[in-house]
Every structure is written in C-alpha cells, then in structure tokens.
Amino acid sequence: MSKLSIERKPSSSKGNSWVEPAFGDLFGGSERNLLSTRKTTNARECRKRPTSSSKQPLKRKGTSQSRESENALRKDQQCQDEPWVDKYCPHTQADLAxxxxxxxxxxxxxxxxxxxxxxxxxxxxxxxTGPSGCGKTATIRVLARELDCLIQEWSNPSTFSEFKTEESFRQSFDPESRFNSFSGGSQTVLFQEFLLRANKYSPLQMLGGCQTGNKKLILIEDFPNQFYRQPECLHGILRSFVKTGKCPLLLIVSDSLSGDGGSRQLFPKEHQEELGICHISFNPVAPTNIMKVLNRIVTQEASGSGGRIMVPDKETLELLCTGSSGDIRGAINNLQFLSLTDCSVQSSFWAPLKNKPVSASSSRSVSKGRSRSKSTKSSDKQDAQSQAIGGKDASLFLFRALGKILYCKRESCSEPELPKLPAHLSEHRRDRLLVDPELVVEKSHMSAELFNLYLHQNYVDFFADMEDVARASEYLSDADFLTTDWTSRCTMREYSSSVATRGLMHANAARASTVTQTCTGFRPLHKPHWLLVSKKYRENCQAAKSLFVSFCLTPFSLQTELLPYLAQLTNPMRNQAQIAFIQDVGRMPLTRHHGRLKFEALTDKEPGLLDLESDEEDATLPAAVTDLGLAEPLTAATDSPGELPSSQGASTDLPPSQPQPTGAQALLDEEEFVIEEYDSD
Amino acid sequence: MSLWVDKYRPTSLGKLDYHKEQANQLKNLVQCGDFPHLLVYGPSGAGKKTRIMCLLRELYGPGVEKLRIEHQSITAPSKKKIEINTIASNYHLEVNPSDAGTGDRVVVQELIKTVAQSQQIQSSTQREFKVVLLTEVDQLTKDAQHALRRTMEKYMATCRLILCCNSTSKVIAPIRSRCLAVRVPLPSVEEVRTVLTNVCRKEGLSLPGELAKQIADKSGRNLRKALLMCEACRVQQYPFSADQDISETDWEVYLRETANAIVSQQSPQRLLEVRGRLYELLTHCIPAEIIIKGLVSELLSNCDGHLKAEVAQMAAHYEHRLQLGSKAIYHLEAFVAKFMAVYKKFMEDGLDGMMF
Structure with missing residues (x-):
C-alpha cells in the first residue's frame, strides 16, 4: 500500500506540478484524520514546490535503481511539504498561543x-466557541494528551445514500447485485449510533497503542447538516446522552458573523441551561502571541532549512499579525507561503510595502504629529496592506461595532496649524475621532436600517444632556427619512447609516474631547424593540380586523374607539377569542410603568439577527466585559452607580407584566392570517 | 345583545336624527331616478355610513339589510394573491380596499368589474344598477385612485359607486369631479344630547341632562364615541348621577400620563421611559398619527403661550416625517426629545429671569 502510494504520487505530479490531486493524500496519509487532510490540501494548492521541476527528469526514468534515491528525496520533500500548521502543531501547553x-x-x-x-x-x-483559528481544537488535543485521554471524533460520513436515485436504490436492494453498498440510515441516525457506541465501548486497540485506561473524550466538530436545519433533533440526542453518558462530550463550534449555523442556533441559551452545557468562549489570539509563535517558527525554519526559505523580516511579520485578525492558523499558512524563496511574485509584491509604517500602534503614534488628512491616508494604507497579505477580512461583532459608535473615542489633537472654528461655532468643536464610522458599519455586516435600529435602542444611555439627545434623535429621524423611497433605497442606505452614526457621534457634546470623555462606565446594550413592536402592531391590527369584521368599521375607529370601549362594557362577546383579544389589546396597563417589553441584553459576539419569537428575559450582563476593549474598565461603573441606566434596573425589579390571557396569540397561530409583504409603509 | 350604537342605528332616511335637510335631499335624489356616483365625506363619527345605509335602503328596500360577509381572494396580474373581506347584500357590495395595502388597485378594479358585469335579475322592478361602496377612499394609493377613475366611467351603466372618506384632500381631483360630493358634518352638542337621551329612553333609562351634555362635550361630538361612552357609563354606575365620572378609553388616559411624564421631567432617562410607553401604545393598536396628535394636544395645553407656536411647528414637522418615513418610533421620539429640550430650556430661562 505504501509503495503504491509512493509511485502514484510522483506520477500524478508529473502531469501537473501545480495542481495536485486532492486525493493524493488519501493514499499516502491514510492514518491522518480527515480534518488535517483538508488542511493539507488547502495549503498545498497554493504552493509551488521548488524541487519538483528539478526532480522530474529523475522520476521520468522510473526504474528500480533510482527508487532508493527517490525514496530519500521523497522523505525530504514530504518534510518540506508538510504544512507548518501541522509541523509546528502545539504539543505542550507552553506551545499553545x-x-x-x-x-x-x-x-x-x-x-x-x-x-x-x-x-x-x-x-x-x-x-x-470562538472565531476560526483561535486554537480551540489545538487546546483540546494538547490537553487530552497531557491528561492521557483518548479522543474519539465524529466526522460526517461521505456517503451519498441520500442523493441516490430511485434506480440505484433498487439496485442496492437487488439481492443479486454483489455490492450491497446501501449504508443504513441518514447521517442523523449514524450520528446517534456513533454517540451511543463511543459512549459505551472503548476503541479497538488497532494501532497497538498503549492502553490509556478508561479515559476518553468524545469530540464533535463536524455537525451533520441536518442539525442546522432542525436543532431540536440534536437537542433530543444530547438529552439522551446527558442521561446515559459516561464520558465528557466536547462540542466545538466556530463563531460566524453571518449568524447562520452558529452556536446560538445550534445551542440556544435555554437549551444550554437545560442540559447543563458548560460554555467557554475563546477570543481571537492576541497579536503578541501570534507574533511569538511566528517568530519561533521562523527561527526554527531558518536554522533547519539552510537558505531554502527566505526569512521574512520583522515588519512583514507584524503585518502578517495584524492581517490575520487573530486567526493563528491563517497566519502560519500565510507565513509559509511568504517564506518560499522562488516565489517571484512575492518579492516584487512586498518591495513597495516594506518601507512604510506598519503596526497599528506605530502608525498611530507617527500620524499624531501630522495633519488630519495624512493620518487618515496612512490608516487607509494600513488597511490596504493588511488586506493584501491575504489576511482575513477584518470584521466586528455587533456588540463592538455599536460600542465603537456609541462610545465614540476621540484623541486629543493640539496641532496649532489646524484652523480654529470661529467663536460662534465653537460649540461644534470636536476632537478627532479614532474610528471611521462608515468602516465600522461595513464591518458589522448589517444593513444600515438594522444597525440604525440598534443604535436607536441604545444611544440614550450615552447622553447626559437633553439638547444633545434632541439633536441625536433628529439625526436618526433624518436617517430614517433618507431611506423612505424604495427606488433609491439601496443607494441611500449608506448615506443613511452615515448620517445616523456621524450624527450620533457629533451630537454627543459630552464626549467632544478626550478630557470630558473619561468618566463613562460600561453600559449594557440591548436589542431593539421596534421590530417586535411593529410586528405586534400589525398582527394585532390584523386580528382586530378579522375578529370584529361584523362591526363594519374602519380600522381607525375600530382600534381607537370600539375596542377600548368594548373592554369597558359587559357586552357578551360571541367567542372566547374576541374576549381574550379585547382584554389584551383594549386594556392598557395604567398602574404599571413598564409594559410587556423587556430589555433583552445584547451580548458580545451575538449575531445581529433577531429572533422575534424569543421572549425570555435575558438580563445578564455580558460576561465578556473585559475584552470589550473599548469600554472603560468596569471600575468606572462602580464609581458612579447612579449613572447606570435605571431602565435596566427597573426591568429586572419589576415582575414580568404580561397580561395573562394570551388567547389572541393562540388564535393567531390557529387561524391563517394573510399578512401581505410589508415592503413600505 | 348588541351595542347601543348598532341597536339604535336609524335605518331609513326619514328616521335620521339630525341634518334632516340633507336627508330630504338624498331622498329626492333617489326618487328622481338619475342616481350619480357619490362621494360622502366628513369626520369620523358623524354618521356617514348610517346615512349611506339609509340611502341604500331607500334605493332597494329592506333587502339591503340582509348582509353577508364574504372572504374573497383576488389574484393580481403578478400572481400575487390578495385576500379581502367584503360585506355584501344582493344589491350592493361594501369593501375597504385599503385593507389590501399596496395591492388596492387590483382589488378596486377586479371587484367593480365582477359586480358590474352581472346585471340585476329583475331590472323591471329593481334599479338597473348595483352599488359598490368603497370606504376609506382617502387611504387609497394614487395608483388605485387613477384606476378607479377609468373604472367609474366604464361601468356607469350597471354600477354606481359610493365613496366614503374622512377628507377629500387626499382624493384626486378627477374622482372628486366625477362624484356628487356630500359632506356629513358632525352633529352639534345639542343634537348629540338629544340622541343620547332618546337612546336612553328607549333602553328604559333616565339620563340626566347634565351628564348628557358632559358626554357630548367629552366625545368631541363624535356620535359613535358618545354612545359608547354613555354605555360605558351605564356599566359603571346606574342610576346615573349628574356629576358622574365619564370613563375614557385606557389609551387616552395612558397618553395623557405620558404627556405629563414628559412635562414633569426632561432627562434622557425619562425619554427612555417615554419610549417604552410609546411602544406600549403602538402594541395596543394605536396608530402613530393618533399618538402624536394626542401628545401634541396634551402638551400644548401644558406649555406657555410663547412655546405653543414652536411646539405646533415641531409637531407638524415630525408628523410629516412620520407619514413619509418607515419606522414611526424614530420620529415620535425625535419629537418628544425636541420638545423636552425646548421645554427645559424655556423653564431654565424662566428660572433665571425670576432670580435676577
């Protein structure tokens, strides 16, 4: 088997040295697991092998006498071929970044x-959970090794039984056909069986490895697709696992900004609590740690390879660091790509970039002394550079994006050459912003309207003066007004978010300069209520119309006159639904201050999508306050407890004040209401 | 047991309680045979629908009172299905096309077409036309109104339209000129009082004149509201006393409290509370326009004469925004915030003026 693979590999690379068949590894490295195979191929595709051209004539002979030398070469090449991610994969806790x-x-x-x-x-x-490439799996593997644990990992089977046509089904059931390849059941069933078996039995001692006792971990990183569509299915399986399980189960889910298939969808909060799932969320790897790892790799490679690779200088490494945005796997892959000597594109590619200030801190300190235009330009360049490396698209979680706008950090500028505003406009003087609002919105991956809604929900807490609030709210009103016309909406959207963000930042006069900015504590952020409210409004209007159609009234007089008075009358209604609806809608909670709306805290790393159905109270403060990065330390908040938004406190103090009869809601579920597309109102 | 409003609704033109002159004219209109399209307009609660129903009865006899609610589904040319409720008798069809939202043009055209294409069965004894009653015409999109113009002419032979709306200002001129406009003004306080007393007498109750006057005042001459109020008073307390509290709707009380909250304190925290209250009103089906209108009238009564003009202008500005914009809360809140800022400044200036 191994011989076969050796022969096969060069012959395939003979034909096309650039593109290696992805399945080459399947023959060569059958002992590797699926995951690393994927990585390997990815890394290989983007590389040229320096030695392949020189080797080709040798291989072409393909005779037996050259086989030995070929084997030696092969070993050497394999060593070089191995992606650095695997080569320098951490083995001890100290190695981990x-x-x-x-x-x-x-x-x-x-x-x-x-x-x-x-x-x-x-x-x-x-x-x-955590962004991709932050070392979740590596941590588990290292720790498992240190604790002498076996890891049993689930990987999705690559059967195509689901896609079989009826024809092939018949074939597989055909008693005469020899290859009865029909594998039982869907992925979900297989997954369930895997969990059961992994739980009950210890793995076979195939590899002759030492007996590690009964310690075992089950690792699931690769979730069957079905679970993304129906998370309940997974919940059921996990529930039974919790009851019968004998060994710990590890689930690894990468955060994704787009919000689909994230941990929130697979494991909603209430489900986590129900099953007692412990949740540890990883942060992106700190640049200093990445730097450390990269440096270590570079020194090892430089000493080991003997000039075959070009060692990137320190500036390039720093650039790599910033470009990777905390993805250490990506950073190492990029480093390997960069250090290949015969990559002719690369040298010219890097030449113009090298003599520029690179790291974020240095560029900031340099630009401090210069004029405004120059500093923005340099930051632009810096962005372009970090993109050019092939780094990840930098993106912001909603929580941070909102924070950037609402806290609107400024830096003091004391340049004398800046023209001063005339006296009558001096109230509009602001220090320079540290963030670019348009960039923030862009990085948040949200539509301008939704982002504005989030801003609107949260901005009031950050203001102290009524005048400022009035101005800010006017900007928000303007922003909404801009996107009114649907024909021009897609163009105006960007302007609208610009108006909203910049308007909010400018209006906050209390945060006009660095001097006045210091005394703000952490403020919890909330999800916007508006979507829920407008949905409820529409639903209630629809329900009113259909329930009370016999009164032949216009919606206006129905909602403002008839319903409220009906609530006060003892007029017997025809059915239960009407009574419930009247109690719900016609009555207002006059005695209480707060109605049915509860504040739902927005936590770090939460995607900007709203599940309108979720109704549970979620008043816990975001746990990741400390890594907010832009919020002032928590101590500031404790200094001024009076400043903490009263609304949050009030909402937790008050009992949930939802009126009891919710028959209308039930009715809404039963009857089919036709709610037309709500494209513009 | 139905509501007083429905129970004592007059059913023929002769029985109407007020605007009798107009009732007579309508009667003559029916008798002279040449019945035009009608555009009936007037404020809410003035009795437009009542008058129209009386008119229809005059036209067709008691048969129009046999109503049935129909659920129709209309397929637009874009294959989109529009579902709409209609109320119909053998002789007429009532529909509120604005229920269909942006698809109202299709509804108007299709419904009128189907009605107009079927002839009356006994045209010798009956009128040769049917009537389509469209309510809330002022809510129709411009598109639908233009479509209506053409349809009106096309099916004039077999179909008459009665359009019903609050104000003609949003009805396009071509439609206005094709219809005979009938304005139904609000009844006077005195007339409301008479109606209330009559209704109570028929119920076997005695309504003190004082209370009737108060109800009439408080209802803003809206007869429907006055009757509902009166019935609510009956539930609250009987026998009536002259100085009885007249129960208001919950949302009006709530709105007034909101306005008081705005006036009593102006701070960002208070703004947040007000926002919560606005949301509460919206979830209880109170349209945003009503909210801003109610707020303005409450706030105006609370603030100084100097401010009134400014506040009114602000309100107009933001209501305009409200009509054009897509998310009402932005504009409602901007109005409240602006008012707070202006009011606070005014109060502080006033204090300074007193001190020095």
Missing part, C-alpha cells in the same frame, strides 16, 4: 469531568 486563563478553564473542566465520569454521574457537555 491561547490565553493561559482560558486554557486553565478548559483544563479544570476536563479534569473534574474526566474523574467524575468514573463515578457515572451522567454525561457532561462542554461547548467551545
């Missing part, structure tokens, strides 16, 4: 649960 505290957190969880699992306390589940 993950923050030590996170590591300890995971470790302590693992330790406690591996031990307790001996006493059969049921299966425990740990959920790891």
């Amino acid at each position: 993950v923050h030590p505290k996170k590591m300890k957190e995971v470790e302590s969880w693992l330790k406690s649960h591996i031990d307790s699992s001996v006493q059969n306390t049921g299966g425990a589940i740990l959920l790891l």
Whole structure:
C-alpha cells in the first residue's frame, strides 16, 4: 500500500506540478484524520514546490535503481511539504498561543469531568466557541494528551445514500447485485449510533497503542447538516446522552458573523441551561502571541532549512499579525507561503510595502504629529496592506461595532496649524475621532436600517444632556427619512447609516474631547424593540380586523374607539377569542410603568439577527466585559452607580407584566392570517 | 345583545336624527331616478355610513339589510394573491380596499368589474344598477385612485359607486369631479344630547341632562364615541348621577400620563421611559398619527403661550416625517426629545429671569 502510494504520487505530479490531486493524500496519509487532510490540501494548492521541476527528469526514468534515491528525496520533500500548521502543531501547553486563563478553564473542566465520569454521574457537555483559528481544537488535543485521554471524533460520513436515485436504490436492494453498498440510515441516525457506541465501548486497540485506561473524550466538530436545519433533533440526542453518558462530550463550534449555523442556533441559551452545557468562549489570539509563535517558527525554519526559505523580516511579520485578525492558523499558512524563496511574485509584491509604517500602534503614534488628512491616508494604507497579505477580512461583532459608535473615542489633537472654528461655532468643536464610522458599519455586516435600529435602542444611555439627545434623535429621524423611497433605497442606505452614526457621534457634546470623555462606565446594550413592536402592531391590527369584521368599521375607529370601549362594557362577546383579544389589546396597563417589553441584553459576539419569537428575559450582563476593549474598565461603573441606566434596573425589579390571557396569540397561530409583504409603509 | 350604537342605528332616511335637510335631499335624489356616483365625506363619527345605509335602503328596500360577509381572494396580474373581506347584500357590495395595502388597485378594479358585469335579475322592478361602496377612499394609493377613475366611467351603466372618506384632500381631483360630493358634518352638542337621551329612553333609562351634555362635550361630538361612552357609563354606575365620572378609553388616559411624564421631567432617562410607553401604545393598536396628535394636544395645553407656536411647528414637522418615513418610533421620539429640550430650556430661562 505504501509503495503504491509512493509511485502514484510522483506520477500524478508529473502531469501537473501545480495542481495536485486532492486525493493524493488519501493514499499516502491514510492514518491522518480527515480534518488535517483538508488542511493539507488547502495549503498545498497554493504552493509551488521548488524541487519538483528539478526532480522530474529523475522520476521520468522510473526504474528500480533510482527508487532508493527517490525514496530519500521523497522523505525530504514530504518534510518540506508538510504544512507548518501541522509541523509546528502545539504539543505542550507552553506551545499553545491561547490565553493561559482560558486554557486553565478548559483544563479544570476536563479534569473534574474526566474523574467524575468514573463515578457515572451522567454525561457532561462542554461547548467551545470562538472565531476560526483561535486554537480551540489545538487546546483540546494538547490537553487530552497531557491528561492521557483518548479522543474519539465524529466526522460526517461521505456517503451519498441520500442523493441516490430511485434506480440505484433498487439496485442496492437487488439481492443479486454483489455490492450491497446501501449504508443504513441518514447521517442523523449514524450520528446517534456513533454517540451511543463511543459512549459505551472503548476503541479497538488497532494501532497497538498503549492502553490509556478508561479515559476518553468524545469530540464533535463536524455537525451533520441536518442539525442546522432542525436543532431540536440534536437537542433530543444530547438529552439522551446527558442521561446515559459516561464520558465528557466536547462540542466545538466556530463563531460566524453571518449568524447562520452558529452556536446560538445550534445551542440556544435555554437549551444550554437545560442540559447543563458548560460554555467557554475563546477570543481571537492576541497579536503578541501570534507574533511569538511566528517568530519561533521562523527561527526554527531558518536554522533547519539552510537558505531554502527566505526569512521574512520583522515588519512583514507584524503585518502578517495584524492581517490575520487573530486567526493563528491563517497566519502560519500565510507565513509559509511568504517564506518560499522562488516565489517571484512575492518579492516584487512586498518591495513597495516594506518601507512604510506598519503596526497599528506605530502608525498611530507617527500620524499624531501630522495633519488630519495624512493620518487618515496612512490608516487607509494600513488597511490596504493588511488586506493584501491575504489576511482575513477584518470584521466586528455587533456588540463592538455599536460600542465603537456609541462610545465614540476621540484623541486629543493640539496641532496649532489646524484652523480654529470661529467663536460662534465653537460649540461644534470636536476632537478627532479614532474610528471611521462608515468602516465600522461595513464591518458589522448589517444593513444600515438594522444597525440604525440598534443604535436607536441604545444611544440614550450615552447622553447626559437633553439638547444633545434632541439633536441625536433628529439625526436618526433624518436617517430614517433618507431611506423612505424604495427606488433609491439601496443607494441611500449608506448615506443613511452615515448620517445616523456621524450624527450620533457629533451630537454627543459630552464626549467632544478626550478630557470630558473619561468618566463613562460600561453600559449594557440591548436589542431593539421596534421590530417586535411593529410586528405586534400589525398582527394585532390584523386580528382586530378579522375578529370584529361584523362591526363594519374602519380600522381607525375600530382600534381607537370600539375596542377600548368594548373592554369597558359587559357586552357578551360571541367567542372566547374576541374576549381574550379585547382584554389584551383594549386594556392598557395604567398602574404599571413598564409594559410587556423587556430589555433583552445584547451580548458580545451575538449575531445581529433577531429572533422575534424569543421572549425570555435575558438580563445578564455580558460576561465578556473585559475584552470589550473599548469600554472603560468596569471600575468606572462602580464609581458612579447612579449613572447606570435605571431602565435596566427597573426591568429586572419589576415582575414580568404580561397580561395573562394570551388567547389572541393562540388564535393567531390557529387561524391563517394573510399578512401581505410589508415592503413600505 | 348588541351595542347601543348598532341597536339604535336609524335605518331609513326619514328616521335620521339630525341634518334632516340633507336627508330630504338624498331622498329626492333617489326618487328622481338619475342616481350619480357619490362621494360622502366628513369626520369620523358623524354618521356617514348610517346615512349611506339609509340611502341604500331607500334605493332597494329592506333587502339591503340582509348582509353577508364574504372572504374573497383576488389574484393580481403578478400572481400575487390578495385576500379581502367584503360585506355584501344582493344589491350592493361594501369593501375597504385599503385593507389590501399596496395591492388596492387590483382589488378596486377586479371587484367593480365582477359586480358590474352581472346585471340585476329583475331590472323591471329593481334599479338597473348595483352599488359598490368603497370606504376609506382617502387611504387609497394614487395608483388605485387613477384606476378607479377609468373604472367609474366604464361601468356607469350597471354600477354606481359610493365613496366614503374622512377628507377629500387626499382624493384626486378627477374622482372628486366625477362624484356628487356630500359632506356629513358632525352633529352639534345639542343634537348629540338629544340622541343620547332618546337612546336612553328607549333602553328604559333616565339620563340626566347634565351628564348628557358632559358626554357630548367629552366625545368631541363624535356620535359613535358618545354612545359608547354613555354605555360605558351605564356599566359603571346606574342610576346615573349628574356629576358622574365619564370613563375614557385606557389609551387616552395612558397618553395623557405620558404627556405629563414628559412635562414633569426632561432627562434622557425619562425619554427612555417615554419610549417604552410609546411602544406600549403602538402594541395596543394605536396608530402613530393618533399618538402624536394626542401628545401634541396634551402638551400644548401644558406649555406657555410663547412655546405653543414652536411646539405646533415641531409637531407638524415630525408628523410629516412620520407619514413619509418607515419606522414611526424614530420620529415620535425625535419629537418628544425636541420638545423636552425646548421645554427645559424655556423653564431654565424662566428660572433665571425670576432670580435676577
């Protein structure tokens, strides 16, 4: 088998040295797991092998006497071919670039649960989330090795049984056909079986490895697609696992900005609580840690390769760091790509960039002394540079994007050459902004309207003066007004978000300069109510219309005259739904201050999508305050407890004041209401 | 047991309680045979629909009172299905096309076409036309109004339109000129009082004149509202007393409290509370225009004469925004915030003036 693979590989690369068949690895590296195979091929596709051209004539002979030398070459090449991500894959905790505290957190969880699992306390589940390439899997592998645990990992089977035509089904059921390849059941069933088996039995000792006792972990990184469509299905399986499980189950989900298939969809909060899932969320790897790892790799490579690779200088490394936006896997891959000597494109590619200020801190300090236009230009360049490396698109989670706008950090500028505003306009003087609002909105991956709604929900807490609030709210009103006309909406959208963000930032006179900015604490952010409210409004109007159609009234008089008075009359209604609806809508909670709307806190890393159905109280402060980065330290908040928004406190104090009869809602579910497309109102 | 409003609704032109002159004219209109399209307009609660129903009865006899609610579904040329409720008798069809939202043009055309294409069965004894009653014509899109213009002419032979709306200002001129416009003004306070007393007498209750006057005043001469109020008073307390509290709707009370909250304190925190209250009103089906209107009238009564003009102008500005914009809360809140800022400044200036 191994011989076959050796022969096969060069012959395929003979034909096309650039594009290697992805399945080449399947023959060569069958002991590798699927995941690393994928990585390998990815890394290989974008590389040229320097030695392949020189080797080709050799291989062409293909005779037996050259086989030995070929083998030697092969080994050498393989060593070089191996992606650095695998080559320098961390083996000890010290190697890991993950923050030590996170590591300890995971470790302590693992330790406690591996031990307790001996006493059969049921299966425990740990959920790891974080952006891709932040070292979630690496942490688990390292820790498992140190704790002497076996990892059993689920990978989606690559059967195509679902896509079989009827014809092929018949074939597979045909008793005469020899290859009865019909594999039983869907991925979901297979997954369930896997969990069951992994839970019950220890793995076979195929590889002759040492017996590691009963310690075992189940790792799931690759979720069957079905679960994204029907998370309940997964919940059911996990529920039964929790009851019967013997070993810890690890779930790893990468955060995604687009909001689909994220951990929130697979594991909603209430489900996490129900199953006692422990949730540890990873942050992107800090630039200093990436830098450390890159430096280590570079020095090792430089000493080992003997001039075959070009060692990038420090500036390039820093550029790599900033470009990777915390994705260490990407950073290492890029580094390997950069350090290949015969990549002729690369040298010219890098030449013009090298003599420029690169790191974020240095560019800022340099630009401080210059005029405004220059500094923005340099920051633009910096962006362009980090993009040029092939780094990830920098993106912001909604929580941070909102924070950037609302906290509107400014830097003091004391340049004398800047023209001063005339005296009558001096109130409009603002220090220079540290953020570019348009960029923030763009990075948040949200539509301008939705972003504005989020801003609108949260801006009032950041203002102290009524005049400022009035001005800010006017800007928001303007922004909404801009996107009125649907024909021009897609163009005006950007202007609208510009008006809203810049308007809010400018209107906040209390944050006009760095001097006055210091005394703000952390403010919790909330999800906008408007979508829920407008949906409810429309639903209620529809319901009113259909329930009380016999009164032949216009909606206006129905809603403002008839319904409220009907609530006061003892007029027997015809059916229960009408009574419930009247109680719900016709009555207002006069005695209470707060109605049915609850504040739903927006937590870090939450996608900007709204599940309108979710109704649960979520008043917990975002746990990740400390890594907010732009919020002032929490101590500031404790200095001024009076400044904390009263609304939040009030909403937690008050009991949920939802009027009891919700028959109208039930009715809404039963009857089919036709709610037309709501394209413009 | 139905509501008093429905129970004592007059059914023939002769029985109408007020604007009898107009009732007579309508009667003559029916008798002279040449019945035009009608555009009936007037404020809410003046009795437009009542008058129209009386007119229809005059035209067709008691048969029009046999109403049935029909659920129609119309397929637009773009294959979009529009569902709409209609109320119909054998002789007429009532529909509120604005229920269909932006698809109202199709509704107007299709419904009128189907009605107009079927002839009356006994044209010798009956009128040779049917009537289509469109309510809330002022809410129709311009598109639908233009479509209506053409349809009106086309099916003049078999179909008459009665359009009903609050104000003609949003009805395009070509339609106005094709119809005989009938304005139904609000009844006077005295007339409302008479109606209330009559209704109470028929119910076997005695209504003190004082209370009737108060109800009439408070209802803003809106007869429907006055009757509902009166019935609510009956539920609240009977026998009536002259100085009885007249129950208002919850949302009006709530709105007044909101206005008071705005006047009593002007701070960002208060603005947040007000926002919550606005949301509450919206979820209780109170349209944003009504909210801003109610707020303005409450706020105006609370602020100084100097401010009134400014506040009114602000309100007009933001109501305009409200009509054009897509998300009402922005504009409602901007208005409240602006008012707070202006009011606060005014109060502070006033204080300074007193001190020095």
